Amino acid sequence: MESTRSIDTHYRGRFAPSPTGPLHFGSLVAAVGSYADAKFHGGKWLVRIEDVDLPRRVPGAAKQILDTLEKLGMEWDEEIIYQSRRSEAYREALDVLDKQGLLYPCTCSRKEIADSSITGLYGFIYPGTCLNNPVSLQSAHALRIQTHDDIIQFTDGLKGLYTQKLHSEVGDFVLRRADGIYAYQLAVVVDDAAQNITHVVRGADLIDSTPRQIFLQQLLRYPVPQYMHLPVVTNAAGEKLSKQTNAAPVNTAEALKELVDALHFLGQQPPLEILEGDIASFWDWVMQNWRVNRIPNGVV
Known part of the structure; x- marks a missing residue:
């Protein structure tokens, strides 16, 4: 991604928060990075509410997040998509993969997986228990997809070339859980394609998921977006800011300072007097002066 202004009217970026709580500084960094990159390139910026995991959804959180974005002057260009309303699209994608003979049912519990798996760089590597010993479809089961060890690679906008061998480093992964909820990996791929997303700018905590998503994009014959993974905000203990680590909500009463x-966290160098202006003048400056080559390289 270049550091000088280049208008790309085909650029379509997005911000996709999960409504598990209010917007905090960590998610604000991802929002600012994705919005700035889209607007700097003259592109569109979309918002998607990733509420596919209904048990984790906090009532009112989606509206609170959208209200916060509005107060921060971040305007989305098209209708908001809610994953909780898109089950049919996910089912259709699963059908396409099933017809390729790639899906199989899995009844393994978390404990069984932990007890039988090797721990790799990205967590437990599923050993293929239910692929090698087929289970009855009559019992509650997840659906996994068979992976391979062909190298999946992409060039990240900050980190450069990133590669993964899915089968040996991740294992076959779940696309639909035993409770019927579609997995993030499937939903995000289907939705990025549906929204014609060309550029994904998000936190570096998600970079390990990207090869799985590219794998699904290839199987579903979807375009592969360009990816850029931003450095992740951590607390004093080195933990990623989140609801679980009691991250404080963005203070909209100090919206300009938060922005x-x-x-600054993203390595940009706005003039001191930017704090004397308003939010509109802040974004005017960003749209002319955003520089990807100033962002820290994404080490978390």
Whole structure:
């Protein structure tokens, strides 16, 4: 991704928060990075609410997040998509994969997987228990997809070339859980394709998921977006800011300061007087001066 302004009217970026709580500084950094990159390139910026995991959804959180984005001057260009309303699209994608003979039922519990798996760089590597010993479809089961060890690779906008061998480093992964909820990996791929997303700018905590998503994009014959994974905000203990680590909500009463702090975290160099202006002038400056080559390289 270049550091000088280049208009690309085909650019379609997105911000896809999960409504598990209010927007905090970590998610604000991802929002600012994705919005700035889209607007700098003259592209569109979309918002998607990733509420496919209904048990984790906090009532009212989606509206609170959208209200916060509005107060921060971040305007989305098209209708918001809610994953909780898109089960049919996910089912259709599963059918396409099933017809390729790639899906199989799995009844393994978390404990069984932990007890029988090797721990790899990205967590437990599923050993293929239910692929090698087929289970009855009459019992509650997840659906896994068979992977291979062909190298999946992409060039990240900050980290450069990134590669993964799915079968040996991740294992076959779940696309639909035993409770019927579609997995993030499937939903995000289907939705990025549905929204014609060309550029994904998000936190580096998700970079390990990208090869799985590219794998699914290839199987479903979807375009593969360009990816850029931003450095992740951590607390004093080195933990990623999240609801689980009690991250404080973005203070919209100090909206401009919060935005400037996010910009500084992303390595940008706004003038001191930007705090004397308003949110509109802040974004005017960003749209002319955003520089990807100033962002820290994404080490978490």
